[in-house]
Amino acid sequence: MSTGSSRLDFNPPLAAVADDVARALAEDIGSGDVTAALLPDLPDNAYLLCKQDAVVCGRPWFDACHRALDPQVRIDWQVAEGDRVTSGTVLALLQGRARSLVSAERASLNFMQTLSATATSTAQHVEAVSGTGAKILDTRKTIPGLRQAQKYAVRVGGGVNHRMGLYDVVMLKENHVRAAGSLTAAIHAARTAQPSLPLVVEVETLAELREALDVGCDRILIDNFDAGTRREAVRINAAHARPVPLEASGGVDLAGLRAIAEDGVDCISIGGLTKHVQAIDLSLKLGSPPTAE
Known part of the structure; x- marks a missing residue:
């Protein structure tokens, strides 16, 4: 379940997003994802699950990670950037190539978990001085x-x-x-x-x-x-x-x-x-x- 922001644009730094994602994928994939290569390169579905209460943040980075490896990937967000969500909320549904979904997984999650943590902590402090x-x-x-x-x-x-x-x-x-x-x-x-x-x-x-x-x-x-x-x-x-x-x-x-x-x-x-x-x-x-x- 999610509540809160309907704002989709908090002025994300798009040039920085591209640079951040390029560095993250380069350090993770290097010369190639040898484990994902074991998967059949067929269309598949995936979902992004949040396991604790949080403020959602990092959608531009998450999207960029997946689209860098599969420009045709479909990402259907179920929540808006800045929404407050409860544990167990499905944040997004994805459709793309299985290998690309797996190869982008860790980098995309690293951005989302770090930025959502920063946004969540900030929201707690903002609420304290309301x-x-x-x-x-x-x-x-x-x-x-x-x-x-x-x-x-x-x-x-x-x-x-x-x-x-x-x-x-x-x-x-x-x-x-x-x-x-x-x-x-x-x-x-x-x-x-x-x-x-x-x-x-x-x-x-x-x-x-x-x-x-x-x-x-x-x-x-x-x-x-x-x-x-x-x-x-x-x-x-x-x-x-x-x-x-x-x-x-x-x-x-x-x-x-x-x-x-x-x-x-x-x-x-x-x-x-x-x-x-x-x-x-x-x-x-x-x-x-x-x-x-």
Whole structure:
């Protein structure tokens, strides 16, 4: 059974999908699938089964894996991208060549189980802060080579992407402040070097918060603030002539997430969305799904 999203397009990164799939199939199949070659190369059916509650994510990667090996394969999705499904849900029905279905199986499942896990975790965190106005952000703590895929999965789960990499947002941390000599000097240097890019400044004290607000930036990251200091940071920011969005990070877990959001921060960045991935249990089986009794 599935519930939830009717959205089919979360803006998947199509160029990345093609690259990801090409790498995955190359590393898995290599010079040829010697085991699938034992099967008769005849038309067959298969079905994709989800064995636990999850948010479905990864359809573009799954489809691309199978179509790369059999352009004529038919994939009839029974659920939409972003749907919440329960254990035992048949996600898709496939018709294609038996060898191709088997050869694409592992790569297609690897993408689906990893991206569904990321989307499912993100959805849990988004639900935990529902009604507070706080947004859940990801980080750059992604599986190497799957940055765009996992950030796509965060969007499917209802989260918001932080910077994609080191090129699209300037983010000042303690090392930059140390090198520049002061927070003010670091901000001025960043604005001079990259005037068109968003500027995020990480602060470790309320004094640095006030300094960043006075000099000016686009967002302030309050890192590892305790509850009292975090609430004071929210008060200081709200009272300032030029308040900016506040982002909380550091030591965030699901149990304490809502309390952080209720302190009044605008967003919370969580590396665990993409770093602590526990794959969703999926399987692809030849044949037709069993009929419910």
